[in-house]
Amino acid sequence: MAVKVKIPVPLQRLTQGKEEVEGDAGTIISLINNLDQKYPGLGERVSEGGKLRRFVNIYVNEEDVRFMKNEETEVKDGDEVSIVPAIAGGC
Amino acid sequence: MDFTEEQLKRYSRHIILPEVGGKGQKKISEAKVLLVGAGGLGCPVGYYLAAAGVGTIAMVDDDKVELSNLQRQIAHSVKTLDVHKADSAKQTFEALNPDVNVIPIKERLNSKNILDLFKDYDIIVDGTDNFPTRYLINDACVMLKKPLVSGAILRFEGQVTTIMPHDGPCYRCLFEEAPPAGLVPSCQEAGVLGVLPGVIGALQATEVLKLIIGKGTPLKGRLLIYDALGVNFRKVKIPKNDECAMCGKNPTITELKDSPEEYCSI
Numbered sequence: 328m329a330v331k332v333k334i335p336v337p338l339q340r341l342t343q344g345k346e347e348v349e350g351d352a353g354t355i356i357s358l359i360n361n362l363d364q365k366y367p368g369l370g371e372r373v374s375e376g377g378k379l380r381r382f383v384n385i386y387v388n389e390e391d392v393r394f395m396k397n398e399e400t401e402v403k404d405g406d407e408v409s410i411v412p413a414i415a416g417g418c
Numbered sequence: 419m420d421f422t423e424e425q426l427k428r429y430s431r432h433i434i435l436p437e438v439g440g441k442g443q444k445k446i447s448e449a450k451v452l453l454v455g456a457g458g459l460g461c462p463v464g465y466y467l468a469a470a471g472v473g474t475i476a477m478v479d480d481d482k483v484e485l486s487n488l489q490r491q492i493a494h495s496v497k498t499l500d501v502h503k504a505d506s507a508k509q510t511f512e513a514l515n516p517d518v519n520v521i522p523i524k525e526r527l528n529s530k531n532i533l534d535l536f537k538d539y540d541i542i543v544d545g546t547d548n549f550p551t552r553y554l555i556n557d558a559c560v561m562l563k564k565p566l567v568s569g570a571i572l573r574f575e576g577q578v579t580t581i582m583p584h585d586g587p588c589y590r591c592l593f594e595e596a597p598p599a600g601l602v603p604s605c606q607e608a609g610v611l612g613v614l615p616g617v618i619g620a621l622q623a624t625e626v627l628k629l630i631i632g633k634g635t636p637l638k639g640r641l642l643i644y645d646a647l648g649v650n651f652r653k654v655k656i657p658k659n660d661e662c663a664m665c666g667k668n669p670t671i672t673e674l675k676d677s678p679e680e681y682c683s684i
Binding site: 333335336337346380381382384386389390391393394409411412413414415416417 | 455457458459460544545546547548549552569570571572573574575577592593594595596597605608610615641643645647648650652653654655656657659
Protein backbone atom coordinates (compact mmCIF):
# COMPACT_ATOMS: atom_id res chain seq x y z
CA MET A 328 0.00 0.00 0.00
CA ALA A 329 1.17 3.52 -0.65
CA VAL A 330 -0.07 7.08 -0.27
CA LYS A 331 -2.68 8.01 -2.87
CA VAL A 332 -2.26 11.47 -4.32
CA LYS A 333 -5.10 13.19 -6.18
CA ILE A 334 -3.75 15.35 -8.98
CA PRO A 335 -5.85 18.38 -10.00
CA VAL A 336 -6.77 18.69 -13.65
CA PRO A 337 -4.35 21.59 -14.35
CA LEU A 338 -1.40 19.43 -13.22
CA GLN A 339 -2.44 16.21 -14.91
CA ARG A 340 -0.33 17.15 -17.91
CA LEU A 341 2.68 16.37 -15.73
CA THR A 342 1.34 12.96 -14.68
CA GLN A 343 0.57 11.72 -18.20
CA GLY A 344 -3.10 12.46 -17.63
CA LYS A 345 -3.34 10.41 -14.44
CA GLU A 346 -5.77 11.82 -11.89
CA GLU A 347 -4.35 9.72 -9.09
CA VAL A 348 -0.77 8.67 -8.50
CA GLU A 349 1.00 6.86 -5.70
CA GLY A 350 3.83 8.04 -3.51
CA ASP A 351 5.77 6.98 -0.43
CA ALA A 352 4.81 7.59 3.16
CA GLY A 353 6.77 10.25 5.02
CA THR A 354 6.49 14.00 5.26
CA ILE A 355 4.53 16.00 2.71
CA ILE A 356 7.67 17.63 1.37
CA SER A 357 9.42 14.29 0.94
CA LEU A 358 6.31 12.96 -0.81
CA ILE A 359 6.38 15.91 -3.20
CA ASN A 360 10.10 15.49 -3.90
CA ASN A 361 9.51 11.81 -4.44
CA LEU A 362 6.68 12.54 -6.92
CA ASP A 363 8.82 15.15 -8.68
CA GLN A 364 11.32 12.44 -9.56
CA LYS A 365 8.60 10.37 -11.21
CA TYR A 366 6.80 13.37 -12.67
CA PRO A 367 9.33 16.13 -13.29
CA GLY A 368 7.95 19.64 -12.81
CA LEU A 369 5.31 18.67 -10.26
CA GLY A 370 7.41 19.74 -7.28
CA GLU A 371 8.01 23.20 -8.66
CA ARG A 372 4.32 23.78 -9.31
CA VAL A 373 3.41 22.95 -5.74
CA SER A 374 6.42 24.12 -3.73
CA GLU A 375 9.30 26.53 -3.81
CA GLY A 376 12.50 26.18 -1.81
CA GLY A 377 11.05 23.38 0.29
CA LYS A 378 7.94 25.42 1.21
CA LEU A 379 4.43 24.92 -0.12
CA ARG A 380 3.19 27.66 -2.41
CA ARG A 381 0.50 29.85 -0.88
CA PHE A 382 -2.00 29.44 -3.72
CA VAL A 383 -1.89 25.65 -3.70
CA ASN A 384 -3.39 23.75 -0.80
CA ILE A 385 -2.57 20.22 0.21
CA TYR A 386 -5.01 18.09 2.14
CA VAL A 387 -4.36 14.83 3.93
CA ASN A 388 -7.67 13.06 3.77
CA GLU A 389 -9.90 16.13 4.40
CA GLU A 390 -7.49 18.18 6.48
CA ASP A 391 -5.50 21.18 5.26
CA VAL A 392 -1.80 20.64 6.08
CA ARG A 393 -1.37 24.37 6.84
CA PHE A 394 -3.28 23.72 10.03
CA MET A 395 -1.22 20.66 10.89
CA LYS A 396 2.57 20.67 10.44
CA ASN A 397 2.55 22.09 6.92
CA GLU A 398 5.39 20.61 4.82
CA GLU A 399 6.42 18.45 7.74
CA THR A 400 2.98 16.82 8.14
CA GLU A 401 3.44 13.05 8.15
CA VAL A 402 1.46 10.89 5.76
CA LYS A 403 1.17 7.17 6.05
CA ASP A 404 0.22 4.34 3.71
CA GLY A 405 -3.47 4.44 2.88
CA ASP A 406 -3.78 8.20 3.37
CA GLU A 407 -5.32 10.19 0.57
CA VAL A 408 -3.51 13.40 -0.31
CA SER A 409 -5.23 16.04 -2.46
CA ILE A 410 -3.45 18.85 -4.24
CA VAL A 411 -5.92 21.72 -4.71
CA PRO A 412 -4.81 24.85 -6.55
CA ALA A 413 -6.77 28.09 -6.57
CA ILE A 414 -8.73 28.45 -9.81
CA ALA A 415 -10.57 31.58 -10.84
CA GLY A 416 -12.51 30.82 -14.01
CA GLY A 417 -16.16 31.79 -14.16
CA CYS A 418 -16.16 32.27 -17.87
CA MET B 419 -47.38 39.97 -0.46
CA ASP B 420 -50.00 37.39 -1.37
CA PHE B 421 -49.49 35.08 -4.28
CA THR B 422 -51.76 35.32 -7.32
CA GLU B 423 -53.41 32.19 -8.73
CA GLU B 424 -50.81 32.16 -11.44
CA GLN B 425 -47.94 32.39 -8.97
CA LEU B 426 -49.41 29.61 -6.84
CA LYS B 427 -49.39 27.45 -9.93
CA ARG B 428 -45.93 28.54 -11.05
CA TYR B 429 -44.35 27.82 -7.68
CA SER B 430 -46.57 24.86 -6.73
CA ARG B 431 -43.68 22.35 -6.78
CA HIS B 432 -41.81 24.54 -4.32
CA ILE B 433 -44.78 25.34 -2.12
CA ILE B 434 -45.61 21.65 -1.75
CA LEU B 435 -42.16 21.00 -0.25
CA PRO B 436 -42.47 21.30 3.53
CA GLU B 437 -38.99 22.89 3.66
CA VAL B 438 -40.14 25.68 1.35
CA GLY B 439 -43.89 26.09 1.63
CA GLY B 440 -45.68 29.39 1.16
CA LYS B 441 -43.39 31.02 3.73
CA GLY B 442 -40.20 29.96 2.00
CA GLN B 443 -41.53 30.96 -1.40
CA LYS B 444 -42.36 34.39 0.01
CA LYS B 445 -38.78 34.70 1.27
CA ILE B 446 -37.55 33.74 -2.19
CA SER B 447 -39.74 36.36 -3.84
CA GLU B 448 -38.44 39.01 -1.44
CA ALA B 449 -34.77 38.05 -1.76
CA LYS B 450 -32.22 40.25 -3.46
CA VAL B 451 -29.24 38.46 -4.95
CA LEU B 452 -26.30 40.02 -6.78
CA LEU B 453 -24.35 37.93 -9.28
CA VAL B 454 -20.89 39.01 -10.31
CA GLY B 455 -20.39 37.82 -13.88
CA ALA B 456 -23.07 37.02 -16.44
CA GLY B 457 -20.94 34.36 -18.08
CA GLY B 458 -20.52 30.61 -17.67
CA LEU B 459 -21.49 30.56 -14.00
CA GLY B 460 -23.71 33.65 -13.88
CA CYS B 461 -25.99 32.31 -16.63
CA PRO B 462 -27.09 29.07 -14.94
CA VAL B 463 -27.14 30.61 -11.45
CA GLY B 464 -29.32 33.50 -12.64
CA TYR B 465 -31.48 31.25 -14.79
CA TYR B 466 -32.36 28.93 -11.89
CA LEU B 467 -32.81 31.78 -9.43
CA ALA B 468 -35.15 33.48 -11.90
CA ALA B 469 -37.12 30.25 -12.36
CA ALA B 470 -37.30 29.90 -8.57
CA GLY B 471 -38.80 33.38 -8.34
CA VAL B 472 -36.00 35.30 -6.62
CA GLY B 473 -37.48 38.80 -6.56
CA THR B 474 -34.44 40.87 -7.44
CA ILE B 475 -31.41 39.61 -9.34
CA ALA B 476 -28.58 42.00 -10.20
CA MET B 477 -26.14 40.94 -12.92
CA VAL B 478 -22.78 42.73 -12.85
CA ASP B 479 -20.83 42.40 -16.10
CA ASP B 480 -19.40 44.93 -18.53
CA ASP B 481 -18.72 42.41 -21.32
CA LYS B 482 -20.71 41.88 -24.49
CA VAL B 483 -21.87 38.54 -25.86
CA GLU B 484 -19.46 36.86 -28.29
CA LEU B 485 -19.98 33.76 -30.41
CA SER B 486 -17.36 31.82 -28.39
CA ASN B 487 -19.49 32.35 -25.25
CA LEU B 488 -22.47 30.40 -26.59
CA GLN B 489 -20.88 26.96 -26.03
CA ARG B 490 -21.73 27.38 -22.31
CA GLN B 491 -23.34 30.76 -21.47
CA ILE B 492 -26.92 29.59 -21.78
CA ALA B 493 -28.66 32.90 -21.11
CA HIS B 494 -27.32 34.37 -24.34
CA SER B 495 -28.04 33.52 -27.97
CA VAL B 496 -27.19 34.46 -31.52
CA LYS B 497 -29.90 37.10 -31.18
CA THR B 498 -27.93 38.88 -28.45
CA LEU B 499 -24.46 38.83 -30.01
CA ASP B 500 -22.68 42.14 -29.25
CA VAL B 501 -25.33 42.98 -26.66
CA HIS B 502 -24.19 43.56 -23.06
CA LYS B 503 -24.32 40.23 -21.24
CA ALA B 504 -26.20 41.82 -18.35
CA ASP B 505 -28.93 43.05 -20.75
CA SER B 506 -29.03 39.76 -22.62
CA ALA B 507 -29.45 37.85 -19.35
CA LYS B 508 -32.21 40.24 -18.25
CA GLN B 509 -34.18 39.50 -21.44
CA THR B 510 -33.80 35.75 -21.01
CA PHE B 511 -34.59 35.60 -17.29
CA GLU B 512 -37.59 37.94 -17.50
CA ALA B 513 -38.97 35.95 -20.42
CA LEU B 514 -38.82 32.85 -18.23
CA ASN B 515 -40.34 34.59 -15.23
CA PRO B 516 -41.87 38.08 -15.41
CA ASP B 517 -42.14 38.13 -11.58
CA VAL B 518 -38.42 38.66 -11.41
CA ASN B 519 -36.76 42.05 -11.57
CA VAL B 520 -33.35 41.70 -13.20
CA ILE B 521 -31.06 44.69 -12.73
CA PRO B 522 -28.26 44.90 -15.28
CA ILE B 523 -25.12 46.59 -13.95
CA LYS B 524 -22.75 47.16 -16.84
CA GLU B 525 -19.73 48.07 -14.78
CA ARG B 526 -16.46 46.52 -13.74
CA LEU B 527 -16.17 46.07 -10.00
CA ASN B 528 -13.45 48.08 -8.31
CA SER B 529 -12.56 49.20 -4.82
CA LYS B 530 -14.53 52.43 -5.28
CA ASN B 531 -17.89 51.08 -6.46
CA ILE B 532 -18.12 47.62 -4.88
CA LEU B 533 -19.45 48.46 -1.41
CA ASP B 534 -22.11 50.70 -2.83
CA LEU B 535 -23.19 48.09 -5.40
CA PHE B 536 -23.32 45.26 -2.82
CA LYS B 537 -24.92 47.04 0.11
CA ASP B 538 -28.58 46.54 -0.82
CA TYR B 539 -28.30 42.81 -1.58
CA ASP B 540 -28.78 39.84 0.76
CA ILE B 541 -26.46 37.37 -0.94
CA ILE B 542 -23.54 37.77 -3.35
CA VAL B 543 -22.62 35.13 -5.95
CA ASP B 544 -19.10 35.01 -7.37
CA GLY B 545 -18.79 33.80 -10.94
CA THR B 546 -15.90 35.97 -12.07
CA ASP B 547 -13.01 34.94 -14.24
CA ASN B 548 -10.02 36.42 -12.42
CA PHE B 549 -8.28 36.37 -9.06
CA PRO B 550 -8.11 40.10 -8.27
CA THR B 551 -11.89 40.41 -8.54
CA ARG B 552 -12.35 37.26 -6.42
CA TYR B 553 -10.27 38.72 -3.59
CA LEU B 554 -11.99 42.10 -3.93
CA ILE B 555 -15.44 40.46 -3.71
CA ASN B 556 -14.35 38.41 -0.70
CA ASP B 557 -12.99 41.44 1.11
CA ALA B 558 -16.11 43.51 0.40
CA CYS B 559 -18.37 40.67 1.62
CA VAL B 560 -16.32 40.32 4.83
CA MET B 561 -16.58 44.08 5.41
CA LEU B 562 -20.32 44.13 4.74
CA LYS B 563 -20.92 40.73 6.41
CA LYS B 564 -22.73 39.45 3.32
CA PRO B 565 -22.94 35.73 2.56
CA LEU B 566 -20.92 34.86 -0.54
CA VAL B 567 -21.45 31.80 -2.70
CA SER B 568 -18.24 31.29 -4.60
CA GLY B 569 -17.78 29.08 -7.66
CA ALA B 570 -14.84 28.59 -10.00
CA ILE B 571 -14.25 26.43 -13.06
CA LEU B 572 -11.36 25.43 -15.29
CA ARG B 573 -11.18 22.73 -17.95
CA PHE B 574 -12.95 19.76 -16.30
CA GLU B 575 -12.80 20.86 -12.69
CA GLY B 576 -14.91 23.09 -10.49
CA GLN B 577 -14.83 24.39 -6.93
CA VAL B 578 -17.70 25.68 -4.77
CA THR B 579 -17.86 27.08 -1.26
CA THR B 580 -20.20 29.26 0.76
CA ILE B 581 -18.60 32.00 2.80
CA MET B 582 -20.42 33.31 5.86
CA PRO B 583 -18.22 36.21 6.97
CA HIS B 584 -17.19 36.16 10.64
CA ASP B 585 -19.04 32.87 11.05
CA GLY B 586 -16.57 30.72 9.18
CA PRO B 587 -13.56 31.02 6.91
CA CYS B 588 -13.29 33.50 4.04
CA TYR B 589 -11.70 33.04 0.63
CA ARG B 590 -8.37 34.34 1.98
CA CYS B 591 -8.48 31.67 4.71
CA LEU B 592 -8.73 29.14 1.89
CA PHE B 593 -6.14 30.55 -0.50
CA GLU B 594 -3.89 33.08 1.17
CA GLU B 595 -2.86 34.70 -2.05
CA ALA B 596 -3.51 34.65 -5.79
CA PRO B 597 -1.11 32.79 -8.04
CA PRO B 598 1.28 35.07 -9.90
CA ALA B 599 0.05 36.16 -13.32
CA GLY B 600 0.51 33.51 -15.97
CA LEU B 601 0.84 30.49 -13.67
CA VAL B 602 -2.80 29.42 -13.69
CA PRO B 603 -4.27 29.57 -17.16
CA SER B 604 -7.65 31.16 -17.87
CA CYS B 605 -10.56 29.32 -19.50
CA GLN B 606 -9.73 31.21 -22.64
CA GLU B 607 -6.24 29.73 -22.63
CA ALA B 608 -6.96 26.31 -21.16
CA GLY B 609 -10.56 25.66 -22.21
CA VAL B 610 -13.60 24.61 -20.24
CA LEU B 611 -16.14 21.87 -20.84
CA GLY B 612 -19.35 23.72 -21.74
CA VAL B 613 -21.55 21.89 -19.27
CA LEU B 614 -19.13 22.30 -16.34
CA PRO B 615 -20.37 25.79 -15.37
CA GLY B 616 -23.88 24.31 -15.50
CA VAL B 617 -22.98 21.78 -12.79
CA ILE B 618 -21.11 24.29 -10.63
CA GLY B 619 -23.68 27.05 -11.24
CA ALA B 620 -26.54 24.74 -10.26
CA LEU B 621 -24.70 23.96 -7.00
CA GLN B 622 -24.25 27.68 -6.36
CA ALA B 623 -27.94 28.37 -7.06
CA THR B 624 -28.84 25.57 -4.63
CA GLU B 625 -26.69 27.19 -1.94
CA VAL B 626 -28.37 30.55 -2.56
CA LEU B 627 -31.87 29.10 -2.25
CA LYS B 628 -30.94 27.21 0.94
CA LEU B 629 -29.62 30.43 2.47
CA ILE B 630 -32.81 32.29 1.49
CA ILE B 631 -35.19 29.73 2.97
CA GLY B 632 -32.85 29.00 5.89
CA LYS B 633 -32.92 25.23 5.45
CA GLY B 634 -30.25 22.59 5.26
CA THR B 635 -26.54 22.95 5.90
CA PRO B 636 -24.68 25.60 3.96
CA LEU B 637 -21.41 24.58 2.28
CA LYS B 638 -19.57 26.61 4.90
CA GLY B 639 -16.03 25.73 5.95
CA ARG B 640 -15.86 23.16 3.15
CA LEU B 641 -14.62 23.31 -0.41
CA LEU B 642 -16.51 21.06 -2.79
CA ILE B 643 -14.35 19.92 -5.68
CA TYR B 644 -15.93 18.39 -8.76
CA ASP B 645 -13.85 16.49 -11.26
CA ALA B 646 -15.96 15.86 -14.34
CA LEU B 647 -13.60 13.37 -15.99
CA GLY B 648 -13.28 11.10 -12.98
CA VAL B 649 -16.87 11.80 -11.82
CA ASN B 650 -15.62 12.66 -8.35
CA PHE B 651 -17.18 15.01 -5.86
CA ARG B 652 -14.82 15.62 -2.95
CA LYS B 653 -15.11 17.90 0.03
CA VAL B 654 -12.15 19.21 1.98
CA LYS B 655 -12.20 21.26 5.16
CA ILE B 656 -11.46 24.97 5.16
CA PRO B 657 -10.44 25.91 8.69
CA LYS B 658 -10.88 29.52 9.73
CA ASN B 659 -7.37 30.96 9.68
CA ASP B 660 -6.56 33.02 12.78
CA GLU B 661 -3.71 34.56 10.79
CA CYS B 662 -6.01 35.54 7.89
CA ALA B 663 -5.16 39.01 6.57
CA MET B 664 -8.87 39.77 6.17
CA CYS B 665 -10.84 38.01 8.89
CA GLY B 666 -8.13 36.78 11.30
CA LYS B 667 -7.39 38.05 14.79
CA ASN B 668 -5.17 40.88 13.59
CA PRO B 669 -6.31 41.71 10.07
CA THR B 670 -3.78 43.59 7.98
CA ILE B 671 -6.27 44.42 5.25
CA THR B 672 -8.46 47.23 6.48
CA GLU B 673 -9.42 48.87 3.23
CA LEU B 674 -10.24 47.69 -0.27
CA LYS B 675 -7.52 47.89 -2.87
CA ASP B 676 -7.43 47.33 -6.59
CA SER B 677 -4.77 44.91 -7.72
CA PRO B 678 -2.33 45.85 -10.41
CA GLU B 679 -3.71 45.40 -13.92
CA GLU B 680 -1.26 42.68 -14.97
CA TYR B 681 -2.94 40.31 -12.51
CA CYS B 682 -6.10 40.55 -14.57
CA SER B 683 -4.53 38.62 -17.40
CA ILE B 684 -4.48 35.40 -15.36
